[in-house]
Amino acid sequence: MKITSLTNEKVKFWNSLNLPSQRVKNKKYIVDGDHLVIEAFKLNCLDTLIYNDFLPKELESFSNKYQVTNEIMKKISNVSNFKNIIGVCNYTKGSLQNIDSYIALDDVQDPGNGGTILRSALAFGFKGMLISLNSFDQYNTKFIRATMGAFFNLPVLKVDLYESLIKLKNDGYKIISADLNNDSINIEELPFLDKFVVVVGSEGNGVSQNIIGISDYILKINMNSKVESLNVGVAASIIMHHIFEGKLLKNE
């Protein structure tokens, strides 16, 4: 079936999923590009497949699909360099079983930085991501794109971060916050830990004071005094890389 009208009801609905409120209401979100849509299909969260002309053979067996015009593709995709395949996906509940290492984002606003961090988390053996309620929306297309597929490989949970950290601490997790203050230790000094959460904050404000207050370790990254801070994606990745290389993660 081919849809050609920009005012078609389905087109309107798909495009509405660019709004966070509509994603929450419908429990659906959009991913674009062959790679992400095929991943969604494999994980059984693909609801609708929208394509322009070419359909990769991995997706041929998927039945709920619609062919649309270039113009419609551009509208739904919402970016200038839009891809030729879009998937409408169902929300899935991330699982927290057997996770020993989390990266947590405390009020990080930029979905691109968030995506970079999830991509690094998968690269460096971390098992899940927590994001505070005031951080970006984890079903934002820009976030999913920036994860380069990691989105479908690691659970991402939006939580009241302070409350969740208190619970994890009671379960034996150590809380490691990245911050620059007098109590900071260098990342080289971090010991092997059984279960832990690494928390990074926004570039402007850092990690919230109440989370600093319950942290077991406050980490700093040595740098030139001319620079006030690093990009948050860089800071989180340097810490995760150090933990990975230092063999501070449990083997699976």
Added chain:
Amino acid sequence: MKITSLTNEKVKFWNSLNLPSQRVKNKKYIVDGDHLVIEAFKLNCLDTLIYNDFLPKELESFSNKYQVTNEIMKKISNVSNFKNIIGVCNYTKGSLQNIDSYIALDDVQDPGNGGTILRSALAFGFKGMLISLNSFDQYNTKFIRATMGAFFNLPVLKVDLYESLIKLKNDGYKIISADLNNDSINIEELPFLDKFVVVVGSEGNGVSQNIIGISDYILKINMNSKVESLNVGVAASIIMHHIFEGKLLKNE
């Protein structure tokens, strides 16, 4: 003097500097926000100051200034979250004297990633950046913004990268390329080097084969096999951080 018309010739000229061709022709570029404009003023490259209402006292003594409306500010700034101060700056020639450590970008397209890398370069003691002719434009506002001020602290030179590396090699520099192939060594194995250039490539293509061919060291970053590559800003920053922490840089 206050300008209120969007069709004023000065406004048209300032706005034209959002185009790379106009920047090259006029040898001028735009920076926005208090922090960057004040830096430009201190370094004597500020040509014109454009502001909306408030003027920081550091800039009061600057004479070539224009007050404009909100609407004009938004037009010149070219982003939705525009700042209240814009500076038109003159191109300056970067100096290559006494530089022992460069970060070099081989065909990196995204100015945001480029800015993140320059910011990390300043944080981790690198002395300059080379970018290949096919990389982003170093006077792109998005790049300058992402450097968070590092733009005014480190020289950034757009060059024929292969030719420049050949010259530097003849001058005793070692070429270190980040890439994943059989000749790769882990960053832990990198020795102390007197003068060197670290080269990173685009995420899709990596470092060009002709540059790989003249490299003294090919570096890899260990990671989980599920991930094909890291964000280029992250990869470059991890390598520079390692060199900084490993005291592989000469003291100034």
